Amino acid sequence: MAAPTRKAAIVGGNRIPFARSNGAYARASNQDMLTATLDGLVARFGLQGQQVGEVVAGAVLKHARDFNLTRESVLGSRLSAATPAYDVQQACGTGLEAAVLVANKIALGQIESGIAGGTDTTSDAPVAVNEDLRRVLMELNRAKTVQQRLKALAGLRPGQLAPEIPRNAEPRTGLAMGDHAAITAREWEIGREEQDELTVRSHQALAAAYDRGFFDDLVTPFLGLSRDANLRPDTSVEKLAKLKPVFGQGEGATMTAGNSTPLTDGASAVLLASDEWAAERDLPVLAHLVDAQTAAVDYVHGGEGLLMAPAYAVPVLLERNGLTLQDFDFYEVHEAFASTVLATLKAWESPAFCKEKLGLDAPLGSIDRSKLNVNGSSLAAGHPFAATGGRIVATLAKLLHEAGPGKRGLISICAAGGQGVVAILES
Amino acid sequence: MARTVLDAAPAMPALFARAALTARGRGGDLPDTRLARVGVTADPAQLADYARVCRFPLSDALPLTFPHVLAFPLQVALMTDRAFPLALPGLVHVRNRIEADRPIGVGEALDLEVWAERFATHRSGATVDLCASVSAGGAEVWRSRSTYLARGASAPEGAPASDVDVEVGALERPAAQWRVPDDAGRRYAKVSGDVNPIHLSGLTAKAFGFKRAIAHGMWVKARALAALSGRLPDAVAVDVAFRKPLFLPSTVTLSTEEAGGGWDLAVRNATAGTEHLIGTVRPT
Structure with missing residues (x-):
């Protein structure tokens, strides 16, 4: 007999502002950033000296000495030293996967509370011996x-x-992630202008969210930064149009440094709990993590795009939950590249893709774009790989809470290795 | 009282050179001088270097011991001034008490003021306290008292007895073992500016009567506090006595024990058990 389960509550989140590579956090290690982020969360929810069920976090670019990164961060934080912790790593899906793992243990009653997080630095990256x-x-x-x-x-x-320096490239194809995304952009005929428009919307939406104080209880200033360093509120399609393509080749190249995420440093954390645990401490429940799904594609030999796995994960998740793609009030589609978001949406609209690749009788259809990444996403905030999931979960949970009970949001995150992690949150 | 405000931190190598050259012929009572700097912010690069050498996490708050690094050049300037009665070469740091009213943010503009007081009689000479006060926004947030012993020196007539002891529990259980390499003094000198030759190499230490280079007491204190990161009260007093010199290289143990709402600490030689530092951390 299966054990009865419950839905894990998202109580709140904390992150440090994301910094561009070799900027404000140039000297901060993953452990420094994760510890500061945990301490910010501890301060926000009065967890000083308290034990939470488990802390789960990770980093994509990781030093060999950081084999126990999360536990070491817990030991340096204000949490009780009796709080267990472990590391996970699923490329850019790390942060969301960590939240799913914590939520699942809460759902099974194995823990009452937990923290999911992630941290990444490209400034203090591991350099190995040749x-x-x-x-x-x-x-x-x-x-x-x-x-x-x-x-x-x-x-x-x-x-x-000569040392071995980590590269943002797929080991099996030797191509940078941006080059992979450029292939997908070409296949799906994603234009330069629509990418730049999505980018501008991301910057404007993130700036507006900061301006209205949305991030006041989600972000803690760190080392002189109080907003994401990559944020350009005054950017425009005209300005972005001037940038030269950096990924893809020839006439058709559309992907620039503007409509791709930059290398970024940062960390994020989300507090999850059972409803009872939150109620006992008088803490809010912003939303519940309803369900999640992962998928992977054969981008090496199978002809599928490296970052297209979420397109496969979402229909499975919808089917299991009896939902359609239109049954959501908010969509958080991680902006690894503007073209990735647009290609994913186009795939869901395509009868051919939905029939041949997903095996569906009808396409998933289009979404109301006004519900997409309403407070900006990675193009504006930056993308410290493992920290993005926590940023999105906390942002969406608060959005749903603001919108009132019974609202639903979809998270879609693509990851290196041809993987994707998607999840549903509900207020 | 004479108060002098300096525009910049004094150059430490020059001060130590001057200290060596002007060691003789000093005497009399403590000068009534205060040296100050206003609007000082921590240099992020120095802070990151300091944090790494002392094992503090890089966070949005200054390490508890970092304001000492800001104030110390002023204290050295005070001690090397001809009006100061004791010769800097040969002074031994025997006690250090730091009180912080709250964590100090890395970007805060700080006003520093240092002075000397409490010229006191010690069984093997005289001690003097070098004090520092750090303010932010007009309110004092951090203060310290460093007691230095001058062996063979004598305090003026009627001076009080010096107070260099700190009481701690038995501290029988080591919490950590540190291998302190022979360049530990040079590394800390680089990030703190404390280029006192007794810490830099065996040769320079021998010139001042030590058999080998010795670790900076404030580095030992800093590293012990770094080991308690996340476990320190926000408003706190940390009082340590520096006992026997920590000769480089050495393997030492750190023992910690909860006491009085805070901690008792001891840093000892790992084999001989010689006490290098004992101290208390208490909420205030």
């Missing part, structure tokens, strides 16, 4: 005799001093 040098050193370590040691050392070459 792979050839590493092999020599490991050989040297295994060597038992003088001869073996000398033989191992004979493998040393000056060129091995």
Whole structure:
């Protein structure tokens, strides 16, 4: 017999403003940012010295020394040291996946409360020893005799001093994520202008949300930043039109530094709980995490776009919950690139894609664009990979709460490796 | 009382050189001088370096010990002035008490003021307290008292007895072990500006009567507090006594024990058990 389940409540969130790479957080480590973000959440909800059921977080770019990043951050925070923690990593889906994992344990009654989060820095990125040098050193370590040691050392070459620097590229294709997205943009005939328009809307919506104080209880200033450093409230389609394409080739290239997310540093955290736990502490319930789904596509040999997996995950989630794509009051589609959002929406509108790829009799249809990313998304805020999920969950939960009970929101996040994580929240 | 406001932090290497050259022929009572700087903000790069060397997380609040780094150059300027009765070379930091009324934000503009007081008689010489007061927005938020011992020196007639002891519990259980490398003094000197030669190398330390270079007491204190990150009250007094010098390199243990709503601390040699630092952390 299956154990009875309940829906996990989203109590609130906290993040630090996102900084552009090598900007305000150039010297901050993932642990610094995650600890500061946890402490902000602790301060907001009076959790000093308290034990929460579990803290789950991760980082995409991770140093070897950070094998226990989340637990170390908990130990440095104001949470009780008796709070267990573990790391997860699902590329850009990390933050949302962490929230799903916490919510599932709450749903099963295994924990009463938990924190889901993520952090990433491209400024303090791990730089590893050259792979050839590493092999020599490991050989040297295994060597038992003088001869073996000398033989191992004979493998040393000056060129091995060049370090291994992480690249934002797919290991199996060698292509940057933007280059993959450019292929998809071309296939789906996503125009330059519609990408730039989506970008401008993102910046304007995020700026407006800051201006009306929406983020006052979601963001804690950090190291001199009080708003996301990437935010350009005064950007325009005309300004963006001047930028040269950086991904894709030739005449048809449409993707620029403006309509793609920049490398970003930041961290986010979300507090989830059972309704009872929240009520006992007089804490609000902004929304519930209703259900979630992941999907993956074969972008290497299967001909599908690297970032198209959410297009596959959403219909499964809708079917399981008896919903249509139009049954939502808000849509949060992660803006890895403007073209990714537009290609995903176009795929759901396409009878051919929905029939051939998703096996549906009719397309999912179009959505009301005025409900899409209403407080801006990653194009404006920036995208510190693992921190994006927490930003979106907290933002959507608060939006739903503001809109009143019974409202529903859809989250769709694409991730490297051809994966996608999607979820439904309800107030 | 004479109060002098400086435009910038004094250059420390020059001060230490002057201290060595003007060590002789000092005497008399403490000068009635106060040195001050206004509107000082922490340099983010120095702060990040300091945090790394002392193992503090980089956060939106200054490490509890960081204002000392801002005030210390003024204290050295005061001690190297010809009016100061004791010679800086040979002064040993024996106690340091820091009181913070609240965490200080990294971007806050701070007013610093330092002075010397409490010239006191010690069983092996005389002690003097170098004090610092840090204000933000006109209100004092942080203060410290560093007690220095001058062996063989004598305090003026009628001086009080010095007070260099801190009481702690048994602290029998080590919480952590630190391997302190032989360049620990140079690393802290770089981020703090405290380029006192006794910390920099074996050779320069020998010139001042130490068998090897010794760790900065304020680094030991900072690192012990960094180990308690997230576990410190916002309004807090941290009082430590520096006992035996921590010779570099060394392996030491940190022991912590909850006491009085805060903590008792001890840093000891890992094998011999020699006490380097004992201290208390108390909410205020």
